Amino acid sequence: MSSSRFIITVIGIDKVGIVAGITQIMAQYNVNIVDISQTIMDDLFTMIMLAQVKEENFDLAAFQQAMFGKGSELGVEVKVQHEDVFHFMHRI
Amino acid sequence: MMIHPEEILETIKMVSNENLDIRTVTMGINLRGCSHPDIDIFNKNIYNRIMYYAEDLVKTTDDIQNLYGIPIINKRISVTPIAIVAESCDATDFTSIAQTLDRAAEDAGVDFIGGFSALVQKGMTPGDLKLINSIPRALASTNKVCSSVNVATTKAGINMDAVALMGKIIKETAEMTKENSGIGCAKLVVFANAPDDNPFMAGAFHGIGEPDCVINVGVSGPGVVNSAVRALKDPTLGDISECIKKTAFKITRMGEVVGKEVARRLHVQFGVLDLSLAPTPAVGDSVAAILEAMGLESCGTHGTTAALALLNDAVKKGGAMASSSVGGLSGAFIPVSEDEGMIRAVQRGSLSLDKLEAMTSVCSVGLDMIAIPGDTPSSTISAIIADEMAIGMINKKTTAVRVIPAPGTKVGDMIEFGGLLGTAPVMPVHKFSSEKFISRGGRIPAPIQSLTN
Numbered sequence: 001m002s003s004s005r006f007i008i009t010v011i012g013i014d015k016v017g018i019v020a021g022i023t024q025i026m027a028q029y030n031v032n033i034v035d036i037s038q039t040i041m042d043d044l045f046t047m048i049m050l051a052q053v054k055e056e057n058f059d060l061a062a063f064q065q066a067m068f069g070k071g072s073e074l075g076v077e078v079k080v081q082h083e084d085v086f087h088f089m090h091r092i
Numbered sequence: 093m094m095i096h097p098e099e100i101l102e103t104i105k106m107v108s109n110e111n112l113d114i115r116t117v118t119m120g121i122n123l124r125g126c127s128h129p130d131i132d133i134f135n136k137n138i139y140n141r142i143m144y145y146a147e148d149l150v151k152t153t154d155d156i157q158n159l160y161g162i163p164i165i166n167k168r169i170s171v172t173p174i175a176i177v178a179e180s181c182d183a184t185d186f187t188s189i190a191q192t193l194d195r196a197a198e199d200a201g202v203d204f205i206g207g208f209s210a211l212v213q214k215g216m217t218p219g220d221l222k223l224i225n226s227i228p229r230a231l232a233s234t235n236k237v238c239s240s241v242n243v244a245t246t247k248a249g250i251n252m253d254a255v256a257l258m259g260k261i262i263k264e265t266a267e268m269t270k271e272n273s274g275i276g277c278a279k280l281v282v283f284a285n286a287p288d289d290n291p292f293m294a295g296a297f298h299g300i301g302e303p304d305c306v307i308n309v310g311v312s313g314p315g316v317v318n319s320a321v322r323a324l325k326d327p328t329l330g331d332i333s334e335c336i337k338k339t340a341f342k343i344t345r346m347g348e349v350v351g352k353e354v355a356r357r358l359h360v361q362f363g364v365l366d367l368s369l370a371p372t373p374a375v376g377d378s379v380a381a382i383l384e385a386m387g388l389e390s391c392g393t394h395g396t397t398a399a400l401a402l403l404n405d406a407v408k409k410g411g412a413m414a415s416s417s418v419g420g421l422s423g424a425f426i427p428v429s430e431d432e433g434m435i436r437a438v439q440r441g442s443l444s445l446d447k448l449e450a451m452t453s454v455c456s457v458g459l460d461m462i463a464i465p466g467d468t469p470s471s472t473i474s475a476i477i478a479d480e481m482a483i484g485m486i487n488k489k490t491t492a493v494r495v496i497p498a499p500g501t502k503v504g505d506m507i508e509f510g511g512l513l514g515t516a517p518v519m520p521v522h523k524f525s526s527e528k529f530i531s532r533g534g535r536i537p538a539p540i541q542s543l544t545n
Binding site for chain 1: 095097100101102103104155159161162342345346349350
């Protein structure tokens with residue numbers, strides 16, 4: 001794998017505490033935010049983060065579970081995907 | 093951020109709203125070292141061989157699915173055509189081999205296993221004949237085994253003895269699985285020019301000339317192409333072709349990253365990426381819907397063949413640009429029972445068997461998942477196969493027939509197969525007999541197109 005950077009997307013109805021809740025989980029798993037953008041598209045709160053993981057034995061499945069759990073608690077949809085899939089699809 | 097947010101959201105929308113998925117990761121396994129005269133020892137050999145390679149297949153594909161966030165719907169195994177590796181078995185019936193394959197598929201956790209197959213385009217060996225005669229019992233007594241028989245190639249012509257035999261085998265298979273509307277026939281396909289590296293079922297097998305073990309990936313996405321075409325404002329057909337090409341490019345790239353990573357983690361070779369628009373029963377995930385988006389009132393009307401030719405060609409061009417490993421079938425599939433738009437077209441009377449046959453001359457496969465009345469004579473089924481094989485032979489392309497003569501059904505009945513296999517409306521066949529033509533047997537010689545050396 002070329003890097004362990006992930007694209008994290010959070011989409012849902014805007015409300016107080018989404019960023020706080022999501023980033024708290026990320027901090028717990030030692031996941032660093034490299035870049036972050038946030039916008040409202042079609043009345044939906046949309047946050048996209050580029051996150052980096054430095055640990056060798058990072059447990060992706062556990063992190064995803066925790067993020068999905070927090071997402072459903074907040075009523076938003078959370079996705080954690082390796083950045084390569086986007087590079088391959090949109091860049092030659 | 094190097095990737096634009098809009099591009100990220102485009103990818104996510106393709107998966108969440110438009111049913112983009114990796115349809116299958118198929119592991120091809122060579123069984124040539126397993127031959128043995130004693131069928132029990134042979135069965136033990138193939139079981140061990142399959143489990144040796146496929147043990148981690150499902151876990152690895154699940155990990156990759158989570159890593160990239162792209163659903164991988166099926167995990168499958170294809171093996172060397174059993175007629176070849178079982179040729180030296182003394183037994184006359186090969187049903188136990190199919191049952192062994194079924195057990196291996198079950199234990200490996202895969203959805204299907206393909207390769208209960210024979211290649212008989214020029215003639216049949218004793219092993220080929222034993223395998224073909226075992227097909228009805230094999231498919232009736234297994235859940236995950238898929239069978240295919242190649243009866244024609246451009247190089248060899250059409251083996252009409254095998255075509256005649258397959259008409260009978262299909263009828264027998266339907267009869268032996270009549271409790272489930274003849275579902276055995278949904279796992280049996282008759283080919284012309286069968287590809288060696290096709291990851292899709294029911295026709296997957298691990299061809300001669302392939303490595304010991306290989307990963308082939310099938311990517312789908314009619315829903316994505318359908319949405320992209322429908323989003324165009326008053327396009328010319330050139331604009332539509334361009335749009336399909338770009339969409340196919342993106343889908344193919346995604347499939348390649350997944351396939352290569354699966355192969356790398358399993359320490360086996362990456363074979364091909366097969367970008368085939370394989371519809372599912374989900375609304376909008378339909379090849380018929382794409383053709384209708386181009387401006388046809390209903391799939392099957394005049395203009396359908398032209399629209400499908402444009403679609404199939406644009407898919408291939410986009411795919412060929414995106415990956416140097418494009419192979420298998422790569423094009424548009426038109427299985428009737430699996431495509432909600434095709435089913436509707438049949439029901440409203442716009443799509444006939446004859447039109448479907450014409451469509452297969454410009455797309456990647458053939459008459460696929462079509463239910464016909466249960467009392468259709470086997471010679472008529474053979475004649476349907478012969479027509480389709482002729483299209484493949486002359487046009488130097490793969491064609492296939494997967495028809496279900498569902499016992500006890502008549503035209504207009506609906507047959508429920510469930511899951512990805514969908515629902516099939518029983519379609520009429522011609523009433524005039526082909527019996528005499530089929531009973532002549534022999535071979536239709538290789539066409540002039542075969543003389544390329």
